[in-house]
Amino acid sequence: MTSAVDVEDSPFFQEKLASGGLVVRDLPKFDLDSYIQHYDDRTRFDRLMLIGTTSTVLSLDALRLAVQQAERGKDVEAYLTATSALSQVAPNDPAGQVDQKLVDHKLKVIKAESERLEKELKGYRNNLIKESIRMGNEDLGRHYYSTGELAESWKAYQRMRDYCTNANNIVDMLFRLILVGIQQKQWQSVMSQLIKANSSGQKSDSRTEHEPIIKALMGLCSMEMGNFRQAAKEFMVTKFAYGNLENQGQIAWQKEVLTQNDIAVYGGLCALASMDREELREKVLNNPEFRQYLELEPHIRRAISLFCSSKYSACLEQLDAYRTDYLLDVYLNPVLRMLYGTIRSKCIVQYFIPFECVTLEEMTNAFQSTGEGKIETELVEMIEKGVLKARIDLVEGLLIAPKTNSRHAVQEDAIKAAKAYENTLRLRLLQLNMKAAGLEIKSSKQQGGTASAPSWEGEDSEMGGTRRGGRRGIFS
Numbered sequence: 001m002t003s004a005v006d007v008e009d010s011p012f013f014q015e016k017l018a019s020g021g022l023v024v025r026d027l028p029k030f031d032l033d034s035y036i037q038h039y040d041d042r043t044r045f046d047r048l049m050l051i052g053t054t055s056t057v058l059s060l061d062a063l064r065l066a067v068q069q070a071e072r073g074k075d076v077e078a079y080l081t082a083t084s085a086l087s088q089v090a091p092n093d094p095a096g097q098v099d100q101k102l103v104d105h106k107l108k109v110i111k112a113e114s115e116r117l118e119k120e121l122k123g124y125r126n127n128l129i130k131e132s133i134r135m136g137n138e139d140l141g142r143h144y145y146s147t148g149e150l151a152e153s154w155k156a157y158q159r160m161r162d163y164c165t166n167a168n169n170i171v172d173m174l175f176r177l178i179l180v181g182i183q184q185k186q187w188q189s190v191m192s193q194l195i196k197a198n199s200s201g202q203k204s205d206s207r208t209e210h211e212p213i214i215k216a217l218m219g220l221c222s223m224e225m226g227n228f229r230q231a232a233k234e235f236m237v238t239k240f241a242y243g244n245l246e247n248q249g250q251i252a253w254q255k256e257v258l259t260q261n262d263i264a265v266y267g268g269l270c271a272l273a274s275m276d277r278e279e280l281r282e283k284v285l286n287n288p289e290f291r292q293y294l295e296l297e298p299h300i301r302r303a304i305s306l307f308c309s310s311k312y313s314a315c316l317e318q319l320d321a322y323r324t325d326y327l328l329d330v331y332l333n334p335v336l337r338m339l340y341g342t343i344r345s346k347c348i349v350q351y352f353i354p355f356e357c358v359t360l361e362e363m364t365n366a367f368q369s370t371g372e373g374k375i376e377t378e379l380v381e382m383i384e385k386g387v388l389k390a391r392i393d394l395v396e397g398l399l400i401a402p403k404t405n406s407r408h409a410v411q412e413d414a415i416k417a418a419k420a421y422e423n424t425l426r427l428r429l430l431q432l433n434m435k436a437a438g439l440e441i442k443s444s445k446q447q448g449g450t451a452s453a454p455s456w457e458g459e460d461s462e463m464g465g466t467r468r469g470g471r472r473g474i475f476s
Contacts, residue, residue: 036048083095190217216234229270235266303319
């Protein structure tokens, strides 16, 4: 039986370590079988592959499950990728051997299905039936998506646009494009499609059903693009009913992209990275909708509560305890370093605000430095970036806050107030001078009555007639 030590010494992980790739040696807190049951289809395979190629402890189990998932699907490339990774990690594992008969059979079935769908679509085009053409492209796009040909799937779904006859058809098409874009990690394109879906002219009932999905996906896109504040805002307004919504675009978003637990974790981390304590209390902890999400992930709620209580070290310790889990998350993995770095910087800044100076030893004790670097290096980087307003005295070992001239600040505020008051007086004098000069345009009410109707004499004279109790018509 292959152990975790043997897995780490395998050619796959040795090569990954040599190239500077991420390797996780610690055991995560989640149980793999229970965790992966919440996901389905391609996201299930992607998550298993990330765990299998990153965690030395769960690598074998995850890759075996990935091979089984690929065997049940139509994506031959995914099957070959999973078996190749497993054979490198455990060369003697029978599941890592490619079943060539299975591959040939899958390729034959895929080719026959592609030809059949293309032939049907060609027939629909000849008959010029818009609904049939739309459904033909939809079937073709779904087929290409299941076989891993994402670019062809995108093209097929885009061709549906010209044959959509109502708002529901358009939204279904957009949802399919969104799913393909998420798999391709084309976040700008996904956000564009989400905005279109959100502004579609659907009825109120339909909008109620798909709005939580759109908000959750907008939050995911914003997080992946590094806009943590916008991501937090979108997650905060995602209704808890998201978990019970019916499929939109024939897609089970809760299993194929984001679960409710994911929304709790992503939203909580983005809020910690971008909001101050007052906002965290008001928009997160006291938010009736998002509070239900936090009940699914109590450690996130605890971390936010600790930050709001100024217990910054405990907050960071709580987050560090789940770092391994988040490194194995397919969406958090690319942005986790930035997220954790931003949260840590916020904690250091908030901790330092009440003091004029703090010893570097106290800072080290309060914030254990990550990695091999010292706290001084981290503080220097924060000062250079303008995140922390302070200076370091290496001789005395102090972090010193810049001296603020309170008298100068009061004088600046007084000057600003005086200028604003002067501007107001000038505008009032200008108004009085305009009234005195008769330049004010008076309304009908100010004139003491309603405005009289304009005279039609000029028009009557031009038409060669006189007005008798009313305007004379041209043909009278």
